[in-house]
Amino acid sequence: MTVLDSVPVGTTTPPDIVCTVLEQQRHGRPVGRERYTISEVAGCTGLSVHTLRWYERIGLMPHVDRSHTGQRRYTDRDLDWLDLVGRLRLTGMPVADMVRYARLVREGEHTMAEREELLTAHREDVRKRIAELRSTLEVLDYKIDIYADARRRAEAAEGALKY
Amino acid sequence: MTVLDSVPVGTTTPPDIVCTVLEQQRHGRPVGRERYTISEVAGCTGLSVHTLRWYERIGLMPHVDRSHTGQRRYTDRDLDWLDLVGRLRLTGMPVADMVRYARLVREGEHTMAEREELLTAHREDVRKRIAELRSTLEVLDYKIDIYADARRRAEAAEGALKY
């Protein structure tokens, strides 16, 4: 089974304990290991295995290691990267931009200026989006207040009718 | 021409003045009128005419008036509605939800509680998204700092080489 070959040689964790770890992994990285199967990574990142494989196909992953049978073995570094990707995704960065960033990282140190630029531009974007959201929040508050007022008035009228 | 039949009878605005108004309309509602053609609305909302017609098809507009030749004539109320729709869209509300809200509005006063609920749920969403964005902003700041530090160090080293 895959559990055995993903546990480093020398570690004698019995299968039942590994299972417990697998059980508790929902949005927590399984501890005490450094190589994870694709389904474990799916479990703790919230991404589907399809999406993980797709990220690799499009060049969004920095080369994932394989087991001797050709199965993916993700490292803690990979999980850190996926964490960053997840955040950028949540903030609406297009996948194409993330792929570009990934490519720059692969290309080495001389691309650091460009990476900084990319992130800085995105940060500006995020700031703008926060401002937008806040301004809409005001409109939402205003409208909800109107509905709430109307409801309170209606309830008061209903109360008055009772007596 | 359409300009004439969209100007209320009795208003004698000459065409050239109307043109000036049309010129300045980029993201400002043309003033002094109460019926707008689809391209005027496209101009001041930033939506395409395609999108405006599509919104109507899917039930996102509360019945747009027509001229005697069957062309759309948007009112200020319509523009207000589009303003709300635009804000909800910016905050990521799915079109299906906006359609549902539009339907509730059409159905009259007895749907107010449901509308309030819908907006309140969305407000919660927006708040969560703002929190998410802010937390990502921190990560971004952190990473950008690292890049900036590296860059400054590199520049300092380069400077040192010169002398």
Place this chain on the structure above:
DNA sequence: TAGAGAGCTGGAGCGCACTCCAGGCAAGCG
């Protein structure tokens, strides 16, 4: 009276970000 220009309709097409499928392989279990 011909041509330009704006608008109309139903329906097809598109880009993005996944999501799923068919067909196949390797390992462990009863």
Place this chain on the structure above:
DNA sequence: CGCTTGCCTGGAGTGCGCTCCAGCTCTCTA
């Protein structure tokens, strides 16, 4: 030894939110 489980691949399919197209009408201007 067959069955199940988990993973593999390339490629097709999906849902959303538009976006565009063909073919038409109406009105104005030269």
